[in-house]
Amino acid sequence: MLYTKNLSTSRRDEMKDITREVEQVVRESGAQNGTVLIYCPHTTAGIAINENADPDVKHDVLLRLNEVYPWEHPEYRHAEGNTASHLKSITTGPSQTVIIHEGRLLLGRWQGIYFCEFDGPRQREYFLKLMEG
Numbered sequence: 001m002l003y004t005k006n007l008s009t010s011r012r013d014e015m016k017d018i019t020r021e022v023e024q025v026v027r028e029s030g031a032q033n034g035t036v037l038i039y040c041p042h043t044t045a046g047i048a049i050n051e052n053a054d055p056d057v058k059h060d061v062l063l064r065l066n067e068v069y070p071w072e073h074p075e076y077r078h079a080e081g082n083t084a085s086h087l088k089s090i091t092t093g094p095s096q097t098v099i100i101h102e103g104r105l106l107l108g109r110w111q112g113i114y115f116c117e118f119d120g121p122r123q124r125e126y127f128l129k130l131m132e133g
Helices: 019-029 055-068 083-092
Strands: 002-008 014-017 033-039 045-051 095-101 111-117 123-132
Touching: 002 019, 014 055, 019 033, 019 111, 019 123, 045 055, 045 083, 045 095, 055 083, 083 111, 111 123
Parallel strands: none
Antiparallel strands: 002 123, 014 111, 033 095, 033 123, 045 111
């Protein structure tokens, strides 16, 4: 089954924890075993799995991404001026796949799923594809 989820972002760079939303879809679907694909259809955003216990991790990840991909660079040519957000999106990637086992996401103790905004604030969507088996 395919599910569409919507969210709002409030900053240029932001990592929104969407773990609960994904868990809710899995729970409501009744899926017991399989996988869920979390996919972002935007070229200036991505999906990541990382620690969700300490909020400083999000801060540190975004800090380093901004150091590696500064918003302005004298050799950027992209007319919209958001080359850095495209590069960050390529780095995080557009999707993650998580195993569903006995009706639950098989995430590590400290792991969470993030929608990574790199060109906000915006209205965004992402897709969840459940595959049982």
